Amino acid sequence: MLKLTPFKETYSYQKNFQEDAHALLVDKLTKQTKRKFHLADKTTEKVRLRLVRLTLADLDVLFEDLMDMRLLRDLNQWLDDRFAVAQILAEMPLAA
Numbered sequence: 716m717l718k719l720t721p722f723k724e725t726y727s728y729q730k731n732f733q734e735d736a737h738a739l740l741v742d743k744l745t746k747q748t749k750r751k752f753h754l755a756d757k758t759t760e761k762v763r764l765r766l767v768r769l770t771l772a773d774l775d776v777l778f779e780d781l782m783d784m785r786l787l788r789d790l791n792q793w794l795d796d797r798f799a800v801a802q803i804l805a806e807m808p809l810a811a
Contacts, residue, residue, distance in 0.1 A: 740774040741766045744781065752787045765794050773797050 745763040748754060754762065766774065777793065784790050 737771050737774065740771065740778065741769075744774060744777060747781060748787075748790060751781070751784075752790070754787070758787075762790070769794075769797060770801075 741763065744766055745759060748762050749759040766777075769777065780793060781790070784793070
């Protein structure tokens with residue numbers, strides 16, 4: 716018997732939805748950081764390139780944490796911490 720899966724439950728839809736959500740959050744956070752820290756375009760682009768590397772979950776956390784940051788240095792430290800954790804996790808051997 717053929718089973719039809721609802722479109723929103725398909726792998727293709729889920730993957731595209733996550734990619735769209737990621738791009739949207741990166742765009743929103745880039746605009747927020749530019750406005751909050753009064754960044755020049757060149758600095759804004761550097762921030763955006765760092766944001767693109769974050770996971771969707773990290774972007775979601777940053778969306779909230781950004782409100783508490785007072786300086787661009789705070790954002791850079793937050794990003795450095797996230798990338799350090801990601802690097803440690805990537806280097807951990809998988810449990811057998």
